Amino acid sequence: MPHLYRRGFIHVIGNAKRQLASKQLHEIGYFPNKPFTLSYTCKTINFSFLLSGEGSYQVNGQDVAVTGPCVLVQLPGEDYVYGPNQRGRWEEFYLIYHPDALQRLRDNQIIVDGQFSWPINNIFAIEEAINAMVKAVELNLPTDVIDQHCEMLLVLSKMPKELDHQDKAVAAINAIAAAIKHNCQSNYSFQEIAKELGMSYSSFRRYWVDIFGVSPKNFQMDQRMVRAANLIISTNSSIAQVAESVGYDDQAYFSTLFKKRYKMSPAQYRKQHVVTIPAEYLGPSTSCEQEAGIVRSGIVGSLGVPEAS
Template sequence: MGYHDYRFHSDHSIRTIELKLFYSGFEHCSPGHSWGPALKDHYKILYVHSGQGIYRAGDHTYRLGSGDVFLLTPDAVAYYRADDQDPWTYSWIAFNGLNAELYLRRAHLSVEHPVSHCTRKEALEACFQQVYEASKMSSTRDTRMLSALYGFLSVLIEEAECKHPEAKQDNTQDLYVKKAIEFVHNNYSQAITISEIADWIGLERKYMSKLFKAATGLTPQDYLIHFRISKACELMSNPSLSIGEIAYSVGYKDQLLFSKMFKKLKKQSPSEYRRSS
């Protein structure tokens, strides 16, 4: 790696609908250095460059070393500690987003399988190097860091597909989910229904909803609502748009329904959110 210990934290979270990159870092740990037991409200992946340590998630304890990857999942208690004799050096990247679980599942990482081993050391280290370099930029920092995050997840997904050929069937199902997500992204401003989404990708509604929930953790209807409200939040920064115009722009003809959904997700009314942003 071409850099020393560092930590980067985004003051405003790097936001897209699919993924949000929160922070990243690199550390040469001292002997016995530990974190937890504690939990996060987002995903965090750590990659071990060298040395050893332990990772405890749920009832399982893993002894890890160079090339190992381990995942912290939202609201799950975890603990990790550097070895006393051969402490590890690791990098980490923290993120969340509506599609985070989908990408991680394709990488064969989950609450049930929080640990993996990656043989593509140079590719992963290049991704972390890109994050580090991007953190020093100004105007293009956000897009470059997100690009590095997508690259990082792509490496893990490609590695998983080589190790787990059976995952290719899952990826066919993921393709249906991606097509459903694409339909939502392209048509959220219209009065679309879940049946229309299912018809467009050629699946029965109930089966499509089952695949979608398994891949994203959300029902198609909940995903549509989350996406619309996220787009509404982006539009709030435009002072020339009224709340009613924003509601209509993201697919709500009924402003009262929009305000109800907005407050349910954001714990604030649209007007309160706009004033606090």
């Protein structure tokens, strides 16, 4: 999600608490690289959009393995422990509602008794909706507009795959794009993929550009650069380690591509953005979390990320 990555870390989006007054929406936030596990008895209604990554989710003592993209929901009075795998991280966007919203969310079939998670079938539509909602907050648009964006986000998360994507070729391309997004470091032969789909590469590329606006190769490079920018500002990894983790063995080549994208070197990017990490992201639970009985675990190091093994 380039719009959010450009902002670095976002815990509680600016002015959100002041604006989010109607429909019992309390808070919205984003962790591009969440390193910790939360343990608590829930007092609100929380929706955690796990956009990428994997980990564990414990509901009233019952363990469930989760892999993004999916939605995790927490309800008042239930006990939860959830977070990324040990020494891992995941990308999470969340919404927090007042308990008074429970009946309305049930009436709208967003919350279904016994359903504590569900898969996201169209991650690209979800990301577009999140970006639109964040821009509404940043532009100080009326509260009702922000509420509508959040409600739309919840509705989209429950939708099946879009009918427009039923065409076999388009569905296959979307599946490949999703794989690239979550495993951008892997090497893909788009010519071979086109052959497996029974298409010429020129037809495959035309389909791809029609859907995403860029070629397959540039799409993958964009995903790698966004992931690299995230790692640079949210971990202590060296630039060489970041380059390797997104699929580049040649650090100099990686730095050239990064500078072309962000108009500065990886080192300059880290120096400029490291100060955007808010204090509430680091260390143990924040004061508001402590008041709600929320406990964090798995945080080590100055950036709030697990130490390298």
